[in-house]
Amino acid sequence: MRLWSRICLTFILAGAGVLILARISQAAPPDSAGDLFKSKCSMCHGPDGKGFSAIKTPNFTDPKWQASRKDAEILDAIKNGKKDTMMKGFSDKLKEDEIESLAKYIRSLDSSKK
DSSP states (O other): OHHHHHHHHHHHHHHHHHHHHHHHHTOOOSOOHHHHHHHHTHHHHOTTSOOOGGGTOOOTTOHHHHHTOOHHHHHHHHHHBOTTSSOBOOTTTSOHHHHHHHHHHHHHTOGGGO
8 A cells, every 4th residue: 555655646746747838838937018008007107008088198109209209208208207297207116127028119109100
């Protein structure tokens, strides 16, 4: 009986190991900039970045809006928010590389580049 118990235990542990490895390999990759935008920004800026006129959020797809903003301004708005608006800063909620990837993503929404 002891041999049989050891064999069963070996198969159980091996099966558990396979399940753990399978789970790890299926883990989602880190958020892409698009996923980050959807989770942090889309509620005010829309899932497509076109904004909502009712709450006066900008249309990031508008080439005129894109041309009128420097990269530093977009980064600053994400980090520190915009005074006298609903836009609050994310410097305490996001890492620097996440903020930079969001700014690049916002630039990628420019409809004149599509």
